[in-house]
Amino acid sequence: MIHFENVTKAFGERRAVDQVSFSLDRPQMVGVIGRSGAGKSTLLRMINRLTPATSGRIVIEGQDVLALKGDRMRRWQRDCAMVFQQFNLVLRLDVLTNVMLGRLNMHSTVPSLLKVFSREERAMALLALDRLGIASEATKRAEALSGGQQQRVAIARALMQDPKLVLADEPIASLDPMNAQIVMDALREIHERDGKTVLCNLHTLDTARAYCDRVIGMRDGRIVFDGAPEALTTDVAREIYGADESFNEAATSTAIERPAPRPLYSAGAMTPVASSAV
């Protein structure tokens, strides 16, 4: 389903991502971990073409997404939703409009932000907010929300794209443990309920262990670990982080625990779209 084949990104002499190959043969929630500068963001950003790759192939549903151009590339970018550490909301706009912006590149023209969205899109946006537990905030300006709420708005916006793939680049790095848990629960729920692949860069080992089906560890642009979270022992972590005997896992912990499986959000109104997921 997703095949990375010798994917490399060089910035001048430095290879931020170096000959990376791995495959996902079914939808999974994958955590990418590694110290700062290991190449995690670059890896994700090559998938949706925010960063051009230097060489290699990323084959998804039989097509090399690195070779797409023009309309086909834009369509692919629409199929990849990205959640950023800093949320990337338009702070002066209200929450509902921010969520509807996830549909913006499905419109051929942008005559006016206020008029471009249909009644159906407004309803979809409200459902997405409800699913994330923040429908009551729909009319507030985004800037009035807490960081955790803003990240949930960003995830609702991502859902509006009906993406094939969700890329989350350190989605909890700016959040306190309680909000980090809410956001990770939301991403996990999108994976479980909609059958989407979620690729998530994380700084914290415990979060990767708690939420991911598979963990990829990067060091100096290369994959040095690829396996189940249970296999991510302290020794393996030391290898990934390049630390010596004094390596302390607590330094890579947010101390969030994944609660026992339960229905997370009130709505249950959005239709699972597993058929379009990769």
Ligand SMILES: Nc1ncnc2c1ncn2[C@@H]1O[C@H](COP(=O)(O)OP(=O)(O)OP(=O)(O)O)[C@@H](O)[C@H]1O
């Ligand atoms: N636009 C750029 N120009 C030059 N070098 C870059 C650029 N973007 C990233 N790099 C370099 O590539 C390497 C990998 O960066 P990247 O941001 O992918 O790492 P990361 O693992 O995501 O780090 P962090 O956890 O700090 O975000 C780093 O050495 C970084 O300085």
